[in-house]
Amino acid sequence: MLITAFNHRLDVLFAVVAQDSEFTETSERRGNVTVIRDAKSGALVGMNFFHPADILGSDVLHDGQVKLGEADVAKLNTALANAGFAERLTADPKPYLVVGFVKELKKHPNSDHLKIAQVDVGEEKPRQIVVGSPNVAEGQKVVAALPGAFMPSGKIIWPGELRGVPSYGMLCAPRELALPNAPQKPGLLILPADAPVGAAFIPANFKLTY
Known part of the structure; x- marks a missing residue:
């Protein structure tokens, strides 16, 4: 699962990969990337990409849900790697x-x-x-x-x-x-x-x- 949404006012792309759990989440920010994990299991919950136009360009960004293809997700994964994170995202073309x-x-x-x-x-x-x-x-x-x-x-x-x-x-x-x-x-x-x-x-x- 990959749900991505852009907030123009905050200039943040939110990426959600799992449902929030009953346990407190932990977040770790490096540069313009924040990774959010479940505090108990350590499982990935989501990520925030600040100033995402620097990664994806402005053409694909608009307020609300943003559907990203494999090439876009690859750019986000490059940003994750450059920030020193081991987690990676997988494109999700499935309709919901x-x-x-x-x-x-x-x-x-x-x-x-x-x-x-x-x-x-x-x-x-x-x-x-x-x-x-x-x-x-x-x-x-x-x-x-x-x-x-x-x-x-x-x-x-x-x-x-x-x-x-x-x-x-x-x-x-x-x-x-x-x-x-x-x-x-x-x-x-x-x-x-x-x-x-x-x-x-x-x-x-x-x-x-x-």
């Missing part, structure tokens, strides 16, 4: 906002409004996702945000639990995807029936109505 198919829907045992969905996202097994949207139904094509998705709000989707039930993603409303003229009320974005399961959700590729 994808077309999902709601195969099965059950009532949540501990909630009147939540439901437990089994969602086909083109993987070997369906993903279990707890959903609270009032319009969710079996047989729908929807947008699934998988763990590692960076939402327009800046939120990163991670595995978790809702009322004691594990959930491995999120089904998305138009407003959560920051779509133009999205209604500001609960309700999933329902995709056309012919939307290909597992395909990356790119709004321009779909005829959207809501």
Whole structure:
């Protein structure tokens, strides 16, 4: 996993490779690179690159999530090596906002409004996702945000639990995807029936109505 986002005001490129743990993180800065590790395990959590235009050039940088290719990641790894860090990043072309198919829907045992969905996202097994949207139904094509998705709000989707039930993603409303003229009320974005399961959700590729 590699999630990268640029903050123009701070002039920092944030790179996230793992979910924060319950343990305190430690950080180490050398020059314009900071490496963040889990304090207990020492596992890499993320990195901050200050003044990233000096590394990547300004053309690829814009506020919010930045998708980097292998050549860009190689430049970041060179900066890491030059700073004396042993850690390296790996490019991640996998889409994390994808077309999902709601195969099965059950009532949540501990909630009147939540439901437990089994969602086909083109993987070997369906993903279990707890959903609270009032319009969710079996047989729908929807947008699934998988763990590692960076939402327009800046939120990163991670595995978790809702009322004691594990959930491995999120089904998305138009407003959560920051779509133009999205209604500001609960309700999933329902995709056309012919939307290909597992395909990356790119709004321009779909005829959207809501």
